[in-house]
Amino acid sequence: MRKRNTNSYRLRVRVLIFSKRKPTPTSKKRNLVTFTNPNSLISDQFRTIRTNLHFLTEERKNKVLLITSTGKGEGKSTITANLAVSMAQQKERVLLIDANLREASIHKIFKVSNNIGLTDLLTRQLNLEEVVTKTEFGNLDVLTSGAISYNPVELLANSTVKELFKKIMDSYDIVLIDSPSINEFTETRVLANQCDGVVLVLNRGKTDIENTNEASRIIELSHGKLIGAIFNEK
Numbered sequence: 001m002r003k004r005n006t007n008s009y010r011l012r013v014r015v016l017i018f019s020k021r022k023p024t025p026t027s028k029k030r031n032l033v034t035f036t037n038p039n040s041l042i043s044d045q046f047r048t049i050r051t052n053l054h055f056l057t058e059e060r061k062n063k064v065l066l067i068t069s070t071g072k073g074e075g076k077s078t079i080t081a082n083l084a085v086s087m088a089q090q091k092e093r094v095l096l097i098d099a100n101l102r103e104a105s106i107h108k109i110f111k112v113s114n115n116i117g118l119t120d121l122l123t124r125q126l127n128l129e130e131v132v133t134k135t136e137f138g139n140l141d142v143l144t145s146g147a148i149s150y151n152p153v154e155l156l157a158n159s160t161v162k163e164l165f166k167k168i169m170d171s172y173d174i175v176l177i178d179s180p181s182i183n184e185f186t187e188t189r190v191l192a193n194q195c196d197g198v199v200l201v202l203n204r205g206k207t208d209i210e211n212t213n214e215a216s217r218i219i220e221l222s223h224g225k226l227i228g229a230i231f232n233e234k
C-alpha cells in the first residue's frame with residue numbers, strides 16, 4: 001500500500017473574490033489580477049501560495065505541478081493563470097500548459113491565439129519553441145491547448161507526454177498544468193501520475209467534502225502526489 005503523503009492539504013490559502021471595482025479595459029477580459037492589481041490583497045495571497053509551493057516542493061527547481069479540482073467551474077484556470085503570472089514576476093521561467101482539451105480557456109485569459117498548441121505538439125513532429133507563446137509577463141510562456149478534436153485520454157495517456165515533460169524542464173523552472181476536473185476525467189488522472197505534484201482548487205459553495213475525499217483517493221490511486229489545496233472563495 002502506498003504511504004500516505006504527509007504534505008497533503010498543508011497548502012491552505014484563501015483567494016478571496018476578485019475586486020468588485022469597475023474593471024479596467026485590460027482587467028475586464030483577463031481576470032489576471034496579479035498583473036492588473038499587483039498590490040492587492042489577492043495578489044499578495046498568490047505570492048503566499050507561490051512561496052508555500054516552493055516549501056512544499058522542497059524548493060526543488062524544475063517541477064511540473066498539476067492544478068485540478070473535483071468539478072467544473074471551481075476556478076482552476078483562473079487560479080493557475082494568476083499563479084503563473086505571480087511566479088513569473090519572481091523572475092522564474094514558467095510554462096503554463098492548458099491541458100483542458102475539452103474546454104480550453106487559458107488562451108482566452110491571456111488573449112493569445114490557440115491555432116497551435118499542446119495537441120499539435122503531441123501529434124506532429126514539432127519543437128516546443130514552435131508551439132509555445134511568449135507573453136508580456138516576464139519569463140512566462142503559455143502552451144495553449146491546440147485543436148480540441150482529439151480524444152484527450154488517448155492523447156495524454158501517450159508516453160510522449162512524459163518525454164515532453166522531461167524535455168520541457170531544460171527550459172523552465174516550473175511548469176503549471178491547467179486541467180479538467182480529476183473526479184470526472186481520466187486524462188487528469190493520467191496527468192496526476194506523470195506530474196511531480198497535484199494541487200486541488202477547492203471552491204467555497206461548490207466543492208463538497210465527499211468529492212474532495214474522492215479526489216484525494218483518486219490522486220492516491222493514480223500514484224500522484226497531492227501537495228496541497230487552494231481555497232477559492234468565489
Ligand SMILES: Nc1ncnc2c1ncn2[C@@H]1O[C@H](COP(=O)(O)OP(=O)(O)OP(=O)(O)O)[C@@H](O)[C@H]1O
Nearest residue numbers: 016017018031071072073074075076077078079234
Ligand atoms: N476568485 C474568483 N473571483 C472572481 N471570479 C472568479 C474567481 N475564480 C473563478 N472566477 C470566475 O468563475 C468562472 C469559472 O472559473 P474558471 O474558468 O477558472 O473555472 P475552472 O475550474 O477552470 O472551470 P472548468 O472546469 O470549466 O475548466 C470564470 O468566469 C472565472 O472568471
Ligand SMILES: [Mg+2]
Nearest residue numbers: 076077100105
Ligand atoms: Mg478551466
